[in-house]
Amino acid sequence: MAAPLSDGERRKQISVRGIAGLGDVAEVRKSFNRHLHFTLVKDRNVATPRDYYFALAHTVRDHLVGRWIRTQQHYYERDPKLGLDLEELEEIEEDAGLGNGGLGRLAACFLDSMATLGLAAYGYGIRYEFGIFNQKIVDGWQVEEADDWLRYGNPWEKARPEYMLPVHFYGRVQHTPDGVQWVDTQVVLAMPYDTPVPGYKNNTVNTMRLWSAKAPNDFNLQEFNVGDYIEAVLDRNLAENISRVLYPNDNFFEGKELRLKQEYFVVAATLQDIIRRFKSSKFGCRDPVRTCFETFPDKVAIQLNDTHPALSIPELMRILVDVEKVDWDRAWEITKRTCAYTNHTVLPEALERWPVSMFEKLLPRHLEIIYALNQMHLDRVAALYPGDIDRLRRMSVIEEGDCKRINMAHLCVIGSHAVNGVARIHSDIVRHSVFKDFYELEPEKFQNKTNGITPRRWLLLCNPGLADVIAEKIGEGFITDLSQLKKLLDFINNETFIRDVAKVKQENKLKFAAYLEEQYKVKINPSSMFDVQVKRIHEYKRQLLNCLHAITLYNRIRSDPSKSFVPRTIMIGGKAAPGYHMAKMIIKLITSVGEVINNDPYVGDKLKVIFLENYRVSLAEKVIPAADLSQQISTAGTEASGTGNMKFMVNGALTIGTMDGANVEMAEEAGEENLFIFGMRVEDVEALDRQGYDARHYYERLPELRQAVDQISSGFFSPRDPGCFRDMVNMLMYHDRFKVFADYEAYIKCQGQVDRLFMDPREWTKKVIRNIACSGKFSSDRTITEYAREIWGVEPSATKIPPPNLPRD
Numbered sequence: 067m068a069a070p071l072s073d074g075e076r077r078k079q080i081s082v083r084g085i086a087g088l089g090d091v092a093e094v095r096k097s098f099n100r101h102l103h104f105t106l107v108k109d110r111n112v113a114t115p116r117d118y119y120f121a122l123a124h125t126v127r128d129h130l131v132g133r134w135i136r137t138q139q140h141y142y143e144r145d146p147k148l149g150l151d152l153e154e155l156e157e158i159e160e161d162a163g164l165g166n167g168g169l170g171r172l173a174a175c176f177l178d179s180m181a182t183l184g185l186a187a188y189g190y191g192i193r194y195e196f197g198i199f200n201q202k203i204v205d206g207w208q209v210e211e212a213d214d215w216l217r218y219g220n221p222w223e224k225a226r227p228e229y230m231l232p233v234h235f236y237g238r239v240q241h242t243p244d245g246v247q248w249v250d251t252q253v254v255l256a257m258p259y260d261t262p263v264p265g266y267k268n269n270t271v272n273t274m275r276l277w278s279a280k281a282p283n284d285f286n287l288q289e290f291n292v293g294d295y296i297e298a299v300l301d302r303n304l305a306e307n308i309s310r311v312l313y314p315n316d317n318f319f320e321g322k323e324l325r326l327k328q329e330y331f332v333v334a335a336t337l338q339d340i341i342r343r344f345k346s347s348k349f350g351c352r353d354p355v356r357t358c359f360e361t362f363p364d365k366v367a368i369q370l371n372d373t374h375p376a377l378s379i380p381e382l383m384r385i386l387v388d389v390e391k392v393d394w395d396r397a398w399e400i401t402k403r404t405c406a407y408t409n410h411t412v413l414p415e416a417l418e419r420w421p422v423s424m425f426e427k428l429l430p431r432h433l434e435i436i437y438a439l440n441q442m443h444l445d446r447v448a449a450l451y452p453g454d455i456d457r458l459r460r461m462s463v464i465e466e467g468d469c470k471r472i473n474m475a476h477l478c479v480i481g482s483h484a485v486n487g488v489a490r491i492h493s494d495i496v497r498h499s500v501f502k503d504f505y506e507l508e509p510e511k512f513q514n515k516t517n518g519i520t521p522r523r524w525l526l527l528c529n530p531g532l533a534d535v536i537a538e539k540i541g542e543g544f545i546t547d548l549s550q551l552k553k554l555l556d557f558i559n560n561e562t563f564i565r566d567v568a569k570v571k572q573e574n575k576l577k578f579a580a581y582l583e584e585q586y587k588v589k590i591n592p593s594s595m596f597d598v599q600v601k602r603i604h605e606y607k608r609q610l611l612n613c614l615h616a617i618t619l620y621n622r623i624r625s626d627p628s629k630s631f632v633p634r635t636i637m638i639g640g641k642a643a644p645g646y647h648m649a650k651m652i653i654k655l656i657t658s659v660g661e662v663i664n665n666d667p668y669v670g671d672k673l674k675v676i677f678l679e680n681y682r683v684s685l686a687e688k689v690i691p692a693a694d695l696s697q698q699i700s701t702a703g704t705e706a707s708g709t710g711n712m713k714f715m716v717n718g719a720l721t722i723g724t725m726d727g728a729n730v731e732m733a734e735e736a737g738e739e740n741l742f743i744f745g746m747r748v749e750d751v752e753a754l755d756r757q758g759y760d761a762r763h764y765y766e767r768l769p770e771l772r773q774a775v776d777q778i779s780s781g782f783f784s785p786r787d788p789g790c791f792r793d794m795v796n797m798l799m800y801h802d803r804f805k806v807f808a809d810y811e812a813y814i815k816c817q818g819q820v821d822r823l824f825m826d827p828r829e830w831t832k833k834v835i836r837n838i839a840c841s842g843k844f845s846s847d848r849t850i851t852e853y854a855r856e857i858w859g860v861e862p863s864a865t866k867i868p869p870p871n872l873p874r875d
Contacts, residue, residue, distance in 0.1 A: 098148055133867070175709070175846040193277060198314055309331070340366055516844075558835050564832065576592050618774055620673060631672045706727060711728055765799065
């Protein structure tokens with residue numbers, strides 16, 4: 067009997083099958099050797115692994131290019147074994163950390179699904195020179211390092227200087243008899259870089275277009291005499307700083323001018339690009355150049371991924387009215403029918419509220435347009451609700467006060483034909499709380515679109531062992547139709563399948579344990595429960611609750627070391643925004659607690675607390691398949707959806723969580739009894755707010771909580787700096803918005819249920835199988851199909867575009 071394939075061999079087979087499907091193996095080998103030859107410099111004959119990586123990446127890119135061109139033609143003219151360790155080469159590839167977490171990663175899943183569903187879609191963003199910082203842990207504290215991800219180049223992108231576009235800032239507005247002009251502006255150029263986005267086995271290759279800022283060649287030179295030429299050239303950096311670095315805040319608004327410049331930069335370049343393509347594409351139009359915009363919303367849909375691209379609304383109005391000379395009311399109808407807005411957060415500190423004074427200076431014409439749109443909107447509200455001044459104040463796009471501000475979420479709602487939240491519970495909060503007045507005005511505008519993840523990356527690629535075991539039982543149809551996982555319900559009591567699923571999990575755990583030992587010199591017990599919470603560090607995500615549980619377990623072990631305990635390895639990972647003091651303190655507490663627990667001889671193998679440094683997509687792909695328990699423990703009503711929760715579910719981890727975000731729908735799909743659900747519901751949180759949350763009440767009533775809090779406060783976990791965590795304890799006791807202590811008792815009790823089930827591996831694995839079988843709803847293919855049909859007005863296509871070597875029909 068043949069020995070089972072390792073994950074590396076499985077992935078190599080998938081990779082080789084994929085490459086072979088793009089052309090014959092001899093061709094691939096020839097192409098690879100040619101790229102390798104040109105990768106090596108004249109004075110170097112020995113290839114490094116990075117040379118092999120670039121040669122292989124360029125080979126794959128070559129094969130994609132034909133399909134990429136064919137896909138664009140299709141849309142816009144009509145409505146082998148290489149003897150290399152592929153896994154080693156994969157490790158060389160840099161993460162493109164061009165987002166902060168859930169939001170950017172969601173967009174990446176959506177691009178994969180849009181290509182797989184045959185939708186003619188572009189993803190637009192900024193090509194940051196430096197992405198999300200690399201996190202180092204030094205002495206238990208987070209230290210940030212610049213993410214120089216382009217240091218060795220990026221083989222997947224193609225610069226398109228022929229599509230470079232001007233973006234204007236500052237200047238002044240002139241009202242003339244011929245219309246409005248925005249003059250005396252400073253110009254920055256937007257250079258597009260295109261990355262192919264291949265669909266799954268359908269020959270479709272869509273485009274992700276990222277913009278990079280470049281100074282025009284005459285930048286500042288006209289303002290300098292010849293002696294300041296060097297200074298003027300150096301000043302080009304000021305323009306190019308726009309795409310230099312990603313702002314690393316997650317769920318927090320920082321009103322910096324450079325950030326507003328970034329937001330307008332991507333919007334202005336993208337809208338010009340969309341309009342150029344609309345004008346040049348035929349779409350059945352007989353005019354040599356299309357100038358009529360009546361059909362624009364029938365051909366173009368712009369989805370605003372949170373409020374960061376909200377300037378699309380006034381910018382599209384500016385182009386239509388000032389440049390294309392479309393009548394104002396007509397332009398407003400076109401804009402609303404084109405744009406749709408997805409809300410991603412209900413936290414007040416995350417909502418974008420830009421100072422009017424900043425707009426006055428940077429985008430004076432857009433400010434005029436926003437004022438005019440707001441006036442139209444308020445006139446309509448006043449006519450429907452005469453005399454209701456407070457309603458006008460609540461619904462205005464302009465917030466009055468010492469510093470007048472523009473509420474970007476309100477701008478998005480009035481300028482879009484559809485507004486959606488990203489999980490059912492979140493969309494209910496959007497309707498009945500955040501945008502209550504707007505919902506009363508236009509209820510038909512509000513929808514729900516529960517988030518999803520791509521099964522290609524988050525199952526097939528990162529967990530080939532599990533994907534194989536599933537395919538053996540139900541075939542490969544689930545890869546593009548995740549609802550087919552329901553067929554696994556027939557195998558919940560199948561002993562062979564139970565054994566196979568458990569075996570894959572154990573292999574993944576062994577592999578991850580080896581990785582931790584190699585990378586971080588941390589030795590863990592692979593038969594312990596892998597208890598994982600990985601996500602951005604934020605008070606609302608309540609990593610502190612997880613920490614209190616770890617301390618409670620430690621105290622129980624210390625009080626009776628001879629008692630049998632279910633061994634656990636608690637892993638917590640995630641980045642804190644550099645300016646978020648409390649999040650950084652939370653990391654320091656986790657590392658300090660780990661330092662004490664992991665070095666206590668009484669504890670031994672029973673409990674370990676590990677902080678996973680520099681959590682990122684490539685690390686997620688390793689830890690998620692190895693997890694037994696997924697922690698999704700935000701205060702009910704604070705996490706819009708979450709997507710990590712879905713990744714863990716499809717990869718065979720059980721969830722301990724609150725009824726928040728998509729956890730609610732996960733519990734609905736799998737049955738609440740198949741998740742570990744605990745704690746306050748949204749109604750309980752609201753009731754507690756009304757009566758007043760008193761943390762001391764729980765502290766005094768629960769001895770184990772009191773012991774843990776006193777240890778943190780007294781310096782038990784920070785003997786060299788006993789006062790280190792006093793501010794944190796003060797926050798927990800007197801101004802904790804997220805009510806950690808209120809859920810402590812229910813959480814600890816629920817973790818006891820987790821322990822009991824883990825001691826029965828067969829029953830645990832049966833629950834795992836049920837969870838996997840019920841995770842089909844959480845495919846981004848389902849999400850995107852709903853966006854396409856219910857917001858964009860297009861139908862996904864199962865048509866396979868002919869490959870480049872065959873004639874087009």
